[in-house]
Amino acid sequence: MAEHIGRRIGIAIQKVKLADESARNLARIEALYEINVSATSGLELDTVLELLLAKIHLFVPFSSSSTIHLVNAATVSLDLNVARNVAMQDLRDFSAQSHWSFAQRVFDAKQPLLVVDAPRTRVIPMRTFIGTAA
Numbered sequence: 001m002a003e004h005i006g007r008r009i010g011i012a013i014q015k016v017k018l019a020d021e022s023a024r025n026l027a028r029i030e031a032l033y034e035i036n037v038s039a040t041s042g043l044e045l046d047t048v049l050e051l052l053l054a055k056i057h058l059f060v061p062f063s064s065s066s067t068i069h070l071v072n073a074a075t076v077s078l079d080l081n082v083a084r085n086v087a088m089q090d091l092r093d094f095s096a097q098s099h100w101s102f103a104q105r106v107f108d109a110k111q112p113l114l115v116v117d118a119p120r121t122r123v124i125p126m127r128t129f130i131g132t133a134a
Contacts, residue, residue: 024058031055046082053084067091069103078107 035055038048049068056066065085069078078101083091095101106113 028058031058049082050084053082056084067103069101069107071107078103 032055035048035052038051053066053068060066065083067083067086068081070081071077072079080088080091080095080103082088091101102113102115
């Protein structure tokens with residue numbers, strides 16, 4: 001009898017986990033659909049990028065703030081286009097002072113940058129800004 005009850009509980013737990021995973025996957029699919037629709041609807045680029053940042057938390061749940069920089073073809077430099085959970089003017093002010101950013105480092109190195117704990121990483125010049133913006 002106890003074994004039968006244990007199996008039923010195990011099956012119920014599996015069903016709940018599957019339902020949660022299905023709900024997360026559905027939310028991700030819906031986000032991709034919304035991004036695709038906005039990208040192909042002729043909206044302004046910044047509007048599409050803002051939607052992308054609004055939905056990216058479904059794919060990168062540990063991201064508390066995000067930015068998108070695009071390459072300026074005329075100057076071959078990075079331009080800050082949109083930001084989420086951090087003020088654009090604060091980012092611009094900081095960039096004017098330090099000329100260093102995660103995006104610039106990735107752009108220059110042409111490879112990903114992994115930072116596990118940005119506010120506590122000593123080698124990152126932005127840590128003072130990250131601490132105040134967080």
